[in-house]
Amino acid sequence: MEVGGPGFVVMAGPCAVEGAEQLELAARAVSQAGAHLLRGGVFKPRTSPYAFQGMGEPGLKLLVDAGRRHGLPIISEVMETEQLPLMAQHSDILQVGARNMQNFGLLRALGRLRKPVLLKRGLSATVQEWLNAAEYILAGGNEQVLLCERGIRTFETSMRNTLDLAAVAWAKERTHLPVIVDPSHATGIPSLITPMSLAAAACGADGLLIEVHPRPEQALCDGQQAMSPGDFATLMQRLPGVLAAVDRHLYTPAGPAQIAGAR
């Protein structure tokens, strides 16, 4: 599978892997709706050290198994260099979270790999700082970098963050890197995920990263922003209409990332 080619790629699943049943329900739902990759955090960057920190390695095993069962490659966050050997062995895309965008040791280590890395924009990072962070990975020889806009901190508090879609169009115009949009963290409001996903598709994004939980009210992390499986399926049905109206050739970058794994 290619990210950054002519196709539009949707990565979806729970914020965090919480257990076998939750993950199976989420994986089945996103796969049936037509998602291309399964997301799920097993190492979670939490604001509070007392909040659920993720299942770690047992959670990764569940994620790998669920991905295999449903024919979906997986994407999961790596928070520390020490986690890299494990994560690089099992995750098809390595996610660097917003909070780690300028963890230069981690970025250098990722640059030594030959594996796709999804680099989230930092909470308060300028576009230039985001691109320089990407450069740390590219400079090491790893050319498979996907940029991910997930909203930035501004004076606006109505939403969790402010989705900077102009930065998406800007990065598509001035770099060769694929750009993914995460409307879940960008808005923090489930009802805004569909309109922002359609807007992302319209402005040339190469794909989406969306949090879907089978029972959002019971989620151990980010439940307030999780999409229900039903709403996700409806979004997936609406995306082709917008994509058909956009001339994606205008946006196709020179350096798509190749994702190993199923599909």
Ligand SMILES: O=C[C@H](O)[C@H](O)COP(=O)(O)O
């Ligand atoms: O999924 C991402 C993060 O782990 C999550 O948004 C953390 O936010 P919080 O710890 O402030 O709840």
Ligand SMILES: C=C(OP(=O)(O)O)C(=O)O
């Ligand atoms: C931690 C995540 O998001 P962010 O780094 O954008 O806060 C996530 O997608 O799991």
